[in-house]
Amino acid sequence: MNCAVIGLGKLGLPLAGMLHETGNTVLGLDYDHRLIESLQNGSFRSAEPDLMPLLRPSPRLSFTGDYARAVQESHAAFIVVPTPSHHTAPRFSLKYVKLALDGLLASLFAQKRRDYQLIVVSTVMPGACQNELWPQVLKAIPDAEDRNIQLYYSPEFIALGSVLQNMRYPDMILVGAQHTRGGYELASFLQQQVLNGAPTLVTGWVNAELAKLGINSYLGLKMTMANMLGRLAGKLPGADVDKVTDIMGHDSRIGPKYLRSGAPFGGPCLPRDLRALEASLVDHEVPGRPILAVSHYNEELAKWLAQEISRIAGRISGGGVPIGLLGFTYKSGTPVMEESPAQSIAAFLSMWNHPVHVFDESLPASQARHEYRKFHWHDSAQAVLQCCPVLVLPKFSEATLAGVTLEGWSGTIFDLWRQRPQWAGYPDVTLILQGIGPPPPSTQEIKDDLERVANPPERPTGTLSERATAARPPSA
Numbered sequence: 001m002n003c004a005v006i007g008l009g010k011l012g013l014p015l016a017g018m019l020h021e022t023g024n025t026v027l028g029l030d031y032d033h034r035l036i037e038s039l040q041n042g043s044f045r046s047a048e049p050d051l052m053p054l055l056r057p058s059p060r061l062s063f064t065g066d067y068a069r070a071v072q073e074s075h076a077a078f079i080v081v082p083t084p085s086h087h088t089a090p091r092f093s094l095k096y097v098k099l100a101l102d103g104l105l106a107s108l109f110a111q112k113r114r115d116y117q118l119i120v121v122s123t124v125m126p127g128a129c130q131n132e133l134w135p136q137v138l139k140a141i142p143d144a145e146d147r148n149i150q151l152y153y154s155p156e157f158i159a160l161g162s163v164l165q166n167m168r169y170p171d172m173i174l175v176g177a178q179h180t181r182g183g184y185e186l187a188s189f190l191q192q193q194v195l196n197g198a199p200t201l202v203t204g205w206v207n208a209e210l211a212k213l214g215i216n217s218y219l220g221l222k223m224t225m226a227n228m229l230g231r232l233a234g235k236l237p238g239a240d241v242d243k244v245t246d247i248m249g250h251d252s253r254i255g256p257k258y259l260r261s262g263a264p265f266g267g268p269c270l271p272r273d274l275r276a277l278e279a280s281l282v283d284h285e286v287p288g289r290p291i292l293a294v295s296h297y298n299e300e301l302a303k304w305l306a307q308e309i310s311r312i313a314g315r316i317s318g319g320g321v322p323i324g325l326l327g328f329t330y331k332s333g334t335p336v337m338e339e340s341p342a343q344s345i346a347a348f349l350s351m352w353n354h355p356v357h358v359f360d361e362s363l364p365a366s367q368a369r370h371e372y373r374k375f376h377w378h379d380s381a382q383a384v385l386q387c388c389p390v391l392v393l394p395k396f397s398e399a400t401l402a403g404v405t406l407e408g409w410s411g412t413i414f415d416l417w418r419q420r421p422q423w424a425g426y427p428d429v430t431l432i433l434q435g436i437g438p439p440p441p442s443t444q445e446i447k448d449d450l451e452r453v454a455n456p457p458e459r460p461t462g463t464l465s466e467r468a469t470a471a472r473p474p475s476a
């Protein structure tokens with residue numbers, strides 16, 4: 001098929017690459033001219049795994065900023081532009097989706113096109129297609145139905161750092177459609193693009209919109225459950241949160257994915273999908289306390305972790321002790337900083353007067369130094385170690401920790417994901433494994449305790465002054 005992909009960002013460009021890889025002719029469109037230029041002249045670089053080989057020059061892959069050309073050369077357009085939201089404005093904005101649709105619809109109208117598929121991939125609020133986007137289509141092209149111009153909603157369930165892997169092996173292909181027949185046709189096309197024959201789910205627009213938010217919010221809830229259990233396990237002698245969540249994950253009703261205790265969850269999707277679901281619940285006057293509690297707990301967790309770290313760091317060397325963070329982006333393998341838990345922890349520590357030293361292999365120090373000036377940036381984990389007696393491992397990142405040696409270093413390490421239990425072997429290192437409780441009492445300690453209860457030490461008799469007189473040495 002000839003496809004246009006509108007919006008060549010973190011999601012759109014991998015989608016364009018994958019559609020090209022599976023044999024389609026793809027025209028990528030973005031209104032960022034510099035991005036288009038860099039894609040055209042081959043200077044574009046991305047850290048997203050597997051993406052660069054898919055962008056090699058090919059007669060079936062081109063890039064433009066021109067909507068008329070995009071419509072002329074395609075039968076379907078995937079719209080993957082941002083739908084921004086904020087803490088204070090949690091509903092996804094349709095501004096850029098509407099701009100993209102405007103560009104497409106004007107050209108579809110001018111070119112008198114028939115049989116065209118408009119596929120919204122961007123995350124939108126429940127009701128967006130029905131209430132805002134389809135009316136926009138009808139306003140621009142009143143006979144859109146007769147011309148078989150269709151609007152679909154087909155979100156992707158991907159995580160940055162594994163976008164292509166997730167796209168090639170999805171759990172499902174979800175298509176929200178006004179008419180199921182067209183929906184099944186699109187779903188069957190999309191199924192041919194993936195490598196695992198994922199099941200296709202075709203439903204109405206609003207069901208697909210709500211399911212997208214439901215899935216991510218549920219994942220947030222699951223991770224919050226693991227994090228809460230981690231905090232509890234950390235207080236229970238003998239407890240190990242990984243053993244607990246492993247057992248829970250064996251229950252097929254629960255499953256093991258996203259059930260690992262560590263830092264709060266972050267990134268460009270989950271927190272904002274949760275907030276959007278909350279907003280939708282408010283809009284429709286549906287009580288949404290469980291979901292509100294998840295967001296609140298997640299935000300509070302970063303502060304609590306920072307407090308724990310600062311408290312113990314203060315106990316070691318007084319206030320203002322330098323603290324090192326090995327890891328800063330929201331997850332491994334991506335330079336993305338949006339809602340990064342490590343950044344929140346660092347911000348609290350810095351606010352409480354701790355100099356914060358950072359290394360993250362996925363964030364070039366030169367870029368970070370410029371953007372996050374209040375922190376001290378280093379080019380290696382070892383360099384951070386050299387100036388900090390307290391170290392935090394805030395995200396799961398083997399690459400950032402590669403080659404670190406604790407020989408000759410003394411201090412305290414907070415390992416939020418329990419990545420380096422072997423570091424407990426260093427005599428001068430205090431390792432705090434988040435989610436692991438204090439050691440349980442030994443049988444001997446329990447026996448001693450029982451003994452103390454059964455035979456309490458003899459209570460002294462007499463008044464205090466009688467006892468004092470008795471204890472005084474006889475005068476000469």
Ligand SMILES: NC(=O)c1ccc[n+]([C@@H]2O[C@H](COP(=O)([O-])OP(=O)(O)OC[C@H]3O[C@@H](n4cnc5c(N)ncnc54)[C@H](O)[C@@H]3O)[C@@H](O)[C@H]2O)c1
Binds near residue numbers: 030081156
């Ligand atoms: N990034 C993710 O992990 C992820 C996952 C699932 C869903 N999504 C959703 O996908 C959508 C896109 O996210 P992203 O992370 O790829 O965004 P992004 O900011 O990385 O990229 C968006 C691109 O769209 C371009 N653009 C904006 N308006 C345009 C317009 N009118 N015409 C042409 N180009 C335009 C921008 O220049 C930019 O290159 C959002 O709705 C997001 O919620 C993202």
